[in-house]
Amino acid sequence: MPIPPHNRRASGAVVAALGAAGLIVLAVAPAAFGDGTAPELVVGGVEPIHGLKPGGTFDLPVTVANKGVGTAETVWVSYSVTRGLAFVDVPSNCRVQHIRSYDEMPENWTATCTFDQAVGPGVVYTPEKPLRVTALDRAFHDRLRVRVEEGGAPMDDENGEPSVPGTAPAVKLVEQPAGGEGSAKRVNVSVTSVNTADYQVTGAALRGRVGDTVTMKVAFANAGPAWVLEGDEGEQGVQIMITPPAGTSVVKRDYYCHADGGKYRCPAHVGMHMAEDAQMGYTFKLKIDKRIAGAKGSIALSTGPRPFDHDKANDKADITLDVTGGGSTGSTGGSTSGGNGSTGASTGGSNGSTGGSTDGSGGSTNGSAGGSSSTGDNGTTSNGGNLAETGSSTLPITGAAAAALVAGAGTLLIARRRRARNQS
Structure with missing residues (x-):
């Protein structure tokens, strides 16, 4: 039954009174507990x-x-x-x-x-x-x-x-x-x-035929003797820049890496510190699109002050590509390493822990720095199709749009026929 207006006002007064009493209790409580007799x-x-x-x-x-x-x-x-x-x-x-x-x-x-x-x-x-x-x-x-x-x-x-x-x-x-x-x-x-730490990178030597998908494994390591805690005394985080060889496209990037122009930017480690003798591996899947004489990529440390690192000779390493067998030979132009600005959605890549990384496709680990390549899973992509990580999705989207257009036209035709029958 609805409450008469005068009862509503009375109930509101009771609630207000209880609320005021509660505020009084809360105001008194701190004084009772903070009476100034506790040690500090x-x-x-x-x-x-x-x-x-x-x-x-x-x-x-x-x-x-x-x-x-x-x-x-x-x-x-x-x-x-x-x-x-x-x-x-x-x-x-x-x-x-x-x-x-x-x-x-x-x-x-x-x-x-x-x-x-x-x-x-x-x-x-x-x-x-x-x-x-x-x-x-x-x-x-x-x-x-x-x-x-x-x-x-x-x-x-x-x-x-x-x-x-x-x-x-x-x-x-x-x-x-x-x-x-x-x-x-x-x-x-x-x-x-007073100490030093030697940051260094290791490249890779890739080999395969045109059309093959090869695995590229490169690495970053702190050879010590010091460990590095970032954020203290002005130390800034180092980034790893990876440039795939010309004539290749990235089918699957490392989990921690993101496209940055024609390169990929990767963290040197996960967290805010890099232990001595620790290593971070990065695994990519590259498709060999064409043979380009002398094609070469690189892995390098980002530029920035690192006064503790006195050896700069190992701050950059080559990623070479030997294309075997037949296939077209292109000019020494820019890399089609793909994905300018694309960040992808790969679930593979390095695990960030000391001692290696996984390539995200079969659980294999990269316990040693850089090195060998492998072929296989031709055309395997991170988006489930045969397109490399170049942001290209024109064909699937166009097909879907065409299907939607046909379906809409069919619906309109049926509606017109029904209206004509009703009018006749």
Whole structure:
């Protein structure tokens, strides 16, 4: 039954009153929980470190302060370093965990130290012996994170291996003169080392007859000794530029690569870092359209500052093509590598992991850099037809349009005949 108008107004008043009461409760709740009696821990004394050499060490003179009113009965301090750094002589009241790389986070090690002692307000503490860190042979641009919290030690990161306790004597927090306290629960700084990394590419030698589809496998690698973490200290991401040989068209591109004019632009790695001795492979399917004397493509690093890479001779490599048997011979013109501006929809290509890639057609891996070619699956394409990746779809679309036109004309003719019968 509909509610009379006066009842509706009454109901609205009740709802408004309840809403106001709810707002009052929400406004009061923060005051009840934030009464100013809780401890407020902050960490300090952590500064960026520059100019290390592989094998060098440094100490972490961390301070812990309580800027709140209440006392923290137990605290823990967590130190995290990226893969170019390592902890030395970890105390037994600390646990060390190796955390694998996941998402875009690089591999790192974490040492979490628990101090079962009270930290009173207004007092600055520091571990009686600072934690020591060493720079490994692969150190270059690394990150150091320090965090402090109240209570018992946190659980292990689910992406890492089980943590293990340190073997050095346990340490405790000791009071120090006022000053040097930080202002935040966590601090993130950079640690740089003097080191180099050699980026290099490997080309391929292709061979086949006119009309064949061949597999092209090329590669990029970081020969070390340093690993590279992009985004720190102005390091910019490198791109790989692949130009197929003239006289060929791209039937299937690598999954991670995209057409850029007559070339293909590919990432050097998946994520924000490149480990030392890591490799990224790129697999393409090329159709040999015609024989062109001296046809040659290339794989090259994008231009850009890489002050850590002193060897520029291996920044570019050739992709050669030997066309066997008969077939027409064209002039040494531009490559028909296809797909100017086309990004395709290939599901094959490299898997982005260290040590190789798949060509997306049969699960085979490219564990070694560059090299051999193979023939087969003539005319196989990524769009299900026999057209190369040149963006050409004129014939299928024209056929569909013609079919639609015929069907429409037939429908119109039938309608006219029915109208004529009805009028007669």
